[in-house]
Amino acid sequence: MIALVLLRDLPDSTAARLTVALAICAIAYAIREAPTFPRPWPLWSLPLAIVGWGSPAVFWLWAQATFDDEFELRRWHAAPWAALVGMGLLAWRGGAIWPSLGTASERTMALAALVLALLAVAQTFATWRADLVAGRRRLRIVNLIGALAYIVAWPLANLLMTPTASSSPIGSLVDALGLCVLAMFYGWSLLQAVGRDQIARPVAALGDGLDETRPIIPSDEGKRSSVEPPLLRRLERLMTVERAYRREGLTIGSLAALMSLPEYRLRQIINEGLGHRNFNAFLNRYRIDDAKTALADAGQKDVPVLTIAMDAGFQSLGPFNRAFKADTGLTPTQFRRLAPAKAPPKPLSKGRNFEIGEPR
DSSP, X not given: OHHHXXXXXXXXXXXXXXXXXXXXXXXXXXXXXSTTSOSSOOXXXXXXXXXXXXXXXXXXXXXHHHHOTTOOOOGGGHHHHHHHXXXXXXXXXXXXXXXXXXXXXXXXXXXXXXXXXXXXXHHHHHHHTTBOOHHIIIIIHHHHHHHHHHHHHHHHHHHHSOTTGGGSHHHHHHHHHHHHHHHHHHHHHHHHHHHHHHHTOOOOOOSSSSSTTSOOOOOTTOOOOSSOHHHHHHHHHHHHTSOGGGSTTOOHHHHHHHTTOOHHHHXXXXXXXXXXXXXXXXXXXXXXXXXXXXXXXXXXXXXXXXXXXXXXXXXXXXXXXXXXXXXXXXXXXXXXXXXXXXXXXOOOOOXXXXXXXXXX
């Protein structure tokens, strides 16, 4: 049911597609582990087996897509899935010919699944601090931890115990109840998170700062943001006039302290008032504009790109190059070379007063 709803409502979302894949993995696992399912597993159940073997890789990718807005599926992402399926085939068919090979394949597959589960946890907590979407922070991280606990139990059981409990009626009942609880909780949390996310969907792109060409407007549903315009003006002045984004090690907590606001309130301002889902993306919007201005300045043509990146607030050249190319489609060096042929970039706004709902 969850998979069908996601396919209907979010067909172009990578996170939604991976959620569908994860739901299919759970379906295949539940069918194949049922106590009435034929054993030894018949050949016609191979598609179910392949889907189940690859589920840890799907879970790892799902965590990245769910908690990292900049995540993109690459061809190499299929490698962990293919490796797990290959080990599963060795354990299934190779074990009948060479039992020690089958046992080694099972344990290797269980260890790989555990590593992927831990990587999913690392991804969750690495991006949790910068996440500005309240519903995603509160609900999805809890859901991930619950699903993770369920998935980790399988490789640990294969590493530490004999694989007999899962095929017994009691083990199957535990599996079924666990999947049922996770599905119910995820269905509830998904609806909650999607509902909140639609209310707080991006209402404006920052572009070259908050000036008259890019006003703050209400969302498509006609819902006004609950953020007061004076708070938006304070934040705009802090970022465009005082250039707080240049401060080394600036975090959501330190920026909230500069504004004398609770951290949750600043998250709400940036998410609901400005439409940003990630704090780092919010900072990079200003930093890249700053860097573009410097790169297009003929008086700074001899200044190294690294110096410009550091002055704009980036900590190293790698993240700057990736963020700059994602924004402009060019490397900083290419942008600097082509800048004289372009119109000079518009400078950042100097504290213009604006009102929510101004016409474009």
